[in-house]
Amino acid sequence: MATQKQIAPTVSAKKVRGEFVKKVKEISGQNLQMCYQCGMCSGVCPAAADMDISPRRIIELARLGLEDEIANSKTVWICASCLGCTVNCPRGFDLSKVMEAIRQLTLRKNVDYVRPEDIPPEDRAKLPQIAMVSGFRKFTG
Amino acid sequence: MNLAYYPGCTLKTKARNLEEPALAAMESLGFKLEEMDRWNCCGAVYSLAEDDLIRQAAPVRNLVRAKKQGKDELVTLCAFCLNTLKRANLLMKQEVEKRNTLNSFLDEGVDYAGEVKVTHLLEVLRDRVGWGLLSQKVRLHLRGLKLAPYYGCTLLRPREVAIDNVQDPIILHSFLEALGANPVGFPESTTCCGSYQIVRGPSTIVEYARRILRSASNSEAEGLVLTCPLCDYNLGQGQKELLRLGNTFKEMPLFYFTQLLALALGLTADVCHFELNYGNPESLLREKGLLSRVESLSTSGGPK
Numbered sequence: 001m002a003t004q005k006q007i008a009p010t011v012s013a014k015k016v017r018g019e020f021v022k023k024v025k026e027i028s029g030q031n032l033q034m035c036y037q038c039g040m041c042s043g044v045c046p047a048a049a050d051m052d053i054s055p056r057r058i059i060e061l062a063r064l065g066l067e068d069e070i071a072n073s074k075t076v077w078i079c080a081s082c083l084g085c086t087v088n089c090p091r092g093f094d095l096s097k098v099m100e101a102i103r104q105l106t107l108r109k110n111v112d113y114v115r116p117e118d119i120p121p122e123d124r125a126k127l128p129q130i131a132m133v134s135g136f137r138k139f140t141g
Numbered sequence: 142m143n144l145a146y147y148p149g150c151t152l153k154t155k156a157r158n159l160e161e162p163a164l165a166a167m168e169s170l171g172f173k174l175e176e177m178d179r180w181n182c183c184g185a186v187y188s189l190a191e192d193d194l195i196r197q198a199a200p201v202r203n204l205v206r207a208k209k210q211g212k213d214e215l216v217t218l219c220a221f222c223l224n225t226l227k228r229a230n231l232l233m234k235q236e237v238e239k240r241n242t243l244n245s246f247l248d249e250g251v252d253y254a255g256e257v258k259v260t261h262l263l264e265v266l267r268d269r270v271g272w273g274l275l276s277q278k279v280r281l282h283l284r285g286l287k288l289a290p291y292y293g294c295t296l297l298r299p300r301e302v303a304i305d306n307v308q309d310p311i312i313l314h315s316f317l318e319a320l321g322a323n324p325v326g327f328p329e330s331t332t333c334c335g336s337y338q339i340v341r342g343p344s345t346i347v348e349y350a351r352r353i354l355r356s357a358s359n360s361e362a363e364g365l366v367l368t369c370p371l372c373d374y375n376l377g378q379g380q381k382e383l384l385r386l387g388n389t390f391k392e393m394p395l396f397y398f399t400q401l402l403a404l405a406l407g408l409t410a411d412v413c414h415f416e417l418n419y420g421n422p423e424s425l426l427r428e429k430g431l432l433s434r435v436e437s438l439s440t441s442g443g444p445k
Contacts (some may be wrong), residue, residue: 029191041222046333046349081186083298087307094299100189110280126369127340129150130221133185135340137196 007060009069013097016065020105024062027101032063034093041085050077055085055095062098076102077113079139107141114139144265145212146174147203148221150182156219156370158414162403163218163262165412170270170278174216174262177207185221187228187339194242199244200229205253214258216265218399220369223294227259227302261296261304263368263398265311270320280407280438282321284362285429288396289362290314290324291353292331293372313366315389316398320405329356334375343382354393363425364394366401377419394420404431407438 010129019042025032041055042048048055053073061069070076076099107113114135124132144167152160167174180203190197203226207215217223232254233240241344244252266275290313297303305312308329317324332353335346353376357365367373373395380392400413400422410432415423426432 027192046352050348059231064414078338080333080336080338081189082294084294084333087298087300094189097189097191104190104193119340124344126155126374128155128374129182130185130219130371131337131339131374133150133182134221134337134371137184137186137188138337139340 007097009066011066015068017067018065020067021063023105024098024101027104028094028097030094030097030101032059032098035059035063036091038090040088040090043091044084044088045079045137046082046084047078047080051078055079055099058102059093059095059098062102070102071106073107075099077139103138107139112140116140142171143173143175144216145207145210145214145216146176146216147180147183147207147222147226149180149217149219151221151370152219156373156397156417158417159370159373159397159399160217162397162408162413163399165408166399166406167262167265167405169406169408170275172265172269177203177212177215178210179206183222183225183229185225185226192247194239195228197239197243198247201233201253202247202249204226204230204233204255204257204259205244205247205249205251207257208253209249209251212257214260215386216260216262218262218368220261220293220295221260221371223261223304224302227371228299230255230257230259231301238308251288261295261368263316264304266316266402267312270331272315275316276319276321279320281405281431281435282432283317283401283405283429284321284323286322286425286431287325287361287363288317288322288366289327289357289360289364290317290330291357291365291367291372291376293369294331294333295369296368297331311349313368314400317366317401320401322401322405325357325360325362327356327360327362327387329353332356334372334379336371336375339371339375339378343378346375346379347382347386350376351383351388354380354390357393358390362393364396364420364422366398368398373419380419392420394418394422394425396422404435407435409439410435 184199335349338345
């Protein structure tokens, strides 16, 4: 289990990236202010135990514009887009789209999270096509 | 009755054991799954980015072509394809500006606005055949087989495309009951298998597999019933990885729902390709006397 960051990050004018908040909203189509931080998303997420920042905190950091904290976290790369959070959110907020937006903001800088050539040839031969295509859509730019 | 059918890439290679028994079983029920002309990969996952329409081109092109071929319904077997095609279809129905952009970009000569209904084979069995009639058509009751229906994610989430109740689905349960099997409910039946995380290596999905398998095993299931080739791969690889890490447990055989359908309708085990499954399901079927009974059925005449 990963150790989750317990210490609240400091918020300062220097660190807040207004442009980042705007882009996350644009790409996700989600109103980040809708979330009231109940933590249902973290409760139902089957991967939360491995995340260094919980799903609930990702929303909070995103709306504060703390781009660096989010960029240094592995949470959005561990998310499997299972949509457990989406169907359980009492506010109708779609966190899966926010996770996607944050992934996209990295991938669009031509940074691949997974390099196809790093997948062992024996795995490449066995993996079903839906795994390869979806993996590349989520992890490569 | 002919039904327009979209197979998707995986069913033609790695998941022939999902497709081939389905085609044969549906034919014996009087439905021909007619593969649509000129289909392409659906894109596997629905793009969640609002500003990236190019990723909708693949699923939408399949839907436009289905319309051009005069189809008003497209049946899928793969849970991933169902989800991606159905969500893309909703986008074309509901978002006028994006629809116009996509229609113009695809340049297929017809305007598409979500007219083709995307359905899963389980819905055809539930809504068109009906559990009562299916039960009557069964020649080999799968009595004594304790099977855990595993739904995974894409048949049920998001809510707008779910084929059943999101929190408490029963469609696979009812299906198994119609075949005479003993469905076993288990708490993790809708928990994700780890999905595409597997491209980062088997260690990424091992805890997902552990949770699902332990839950099914605690409910005394003898096998898992699946609808998705990625769930199949991850739960098979997950078991291998758990064994490699030194865990000891009885391996859980994996079945596709279509294999059980074909078997129950009296089709021979050859059409099911059990040799492609993880966990040696044939051994479980033999133990229950089901394989010898289906062989004697096939020598006494074809399915009625």
